Amino acid sequence: MRSDEVVFEIKDLEKTYSISRGLFKEPQKIHAVNKINFDVKHGETFSIVGESGCGKSTTAKMLLNIESPTSGKIFFKGKDISTFNAQEWKEYRKKVQIIFQDPYSSLNPRWKVGQIISEPLELNTELSKKEIEEKVRAIMKRVGLEQDWYDRYPHQFSGGQRQRIGIARALVLNPEVIVCDEPVSALDVSIQAQVLNLLLDLQEELDLTYVFISHDLSVVEHISDRIMVMYFGDVVELSSVDELFDNPKADYTKKLLGAIPTI
């Protein structure tokens, strides 16, 4: 259920990369994310849209602490994540999970499905082997993977099935927030529909919060509660899905909406 509890609060978040231009020149600074502010509420789907290079993936990476911000703060349930101690980090990594874009390159080809999904449990919990297997099989069933696929390798699956494996792996630690980085853009339309349906079902059932990153505005329109539009590292608009599609304010948003080929 959606509530007003704030899960993430982002303040003046900034990320710059410097590119060397040679020995005697000042390195060039690239602002990937330019002092942005937003918050994510419990149970909502918060989407970040924009074109390649707008900083949407960089923002997601900073939420997951894969990249560390140049400046600015990320508060998770009121606590600044840069002040976390080891125990708090461990908890945080369980609570915040990611689903990647490409289900081909994000799964280890040498591991069996059961192993891929159990790894987070082995690393983060004290469960016995048997308990882990039970949990993995239960989650496989929930996302629509058959039981005898436990011992198969990723290459034996189609794109949609692989994405289900990725989802199962993200879910197995009972997270609260899932960052979905373009989870359906590598999939065929009919498979895309299946995965979107699954994500919607899981959100209702497990009370999940999604940070959904996409460049596909039709998909974003379908599943989001609020949408943030980014352009070259800046937030150009942040509004509810109704507001954004019925009454876009920023020129860039209008341009983006106008560019979707419609049926």
Place this chain on the structure above:
Amino acid sequence: MLLEVKNLKTEFFTDNGVITAVNDIDFSIEKGQTICIVGESGSGKSMTSLSIMGLIEEPGRVTQGEILFEGTDLLKYSQNQMRNIRGKDIAMIFQEPMSSLNPSYTVGYQIDEVLKLHQKELNKEQRRKRVVELFDEVGIPFPEDKYNEYPFKLSGGQRQRVMIAMAMACQPKLLIADEPTTALDVTIQAQVLDLMNDLKKKNGTSILFITHDLGVVAQMADIVVVMYKGCVVESASAKELFDDPRHPYTKALLNSIPVPGKVKRKSRLQTVDENVNYHDFPKEIR
């Protein structure tokens, strides 16, 4: 009629048996028309275009049918004759502009190569002038300077423009575009689609457009051909197909995409049922 494909069948002879990639399909393209082939991965849409270009590689082979280009069967042509047609009368644009351009030659040189091959009457100076002209036509900024740039220096949209310039260099009668905008951002995609439509109007080029994006189809197509597992299940004018899809597979495909304003937000989308064999339904060709 510019191109007529009749009973085309393309098969792959692998160690594990024969795989039929394209199974007895028919369609035709008139001069100045845009035909879109839509379908999901593995439906045979790219194999259809490669069959027309004569680019099916071992262990694959076109095993049946005719590909009539202005009345003559391309399948009867030798490799040499095909080479004279490819790039000149029929040109092709691919999905990934980075991997279809040679990274170690300048983009100007790569287009010059096409002219060298197919327009032998032009001398070096004229060819250079023509390349710059083409760059200008497809909307590449500073066309003079871009002649000497290498592909890695250009953005995705610009690379695709270079590919289009290369394809249009000899003013082909048929342009085959295999998912030309899939790798591009939406605003760039809109520009590239506009460009293709402009060039079509100006030169009367026919376009065979291959895509899985139904939004793009709605914007580009005169005629839509829907492929499913190697077969054509439905073909109709774009308007008919979107207003009144008749084949169950087409209906399922159209219902599986969220359309802003038409599909209720957060409602569960319909999916293509994997347990249904859509070949069991009669084909709908209008």
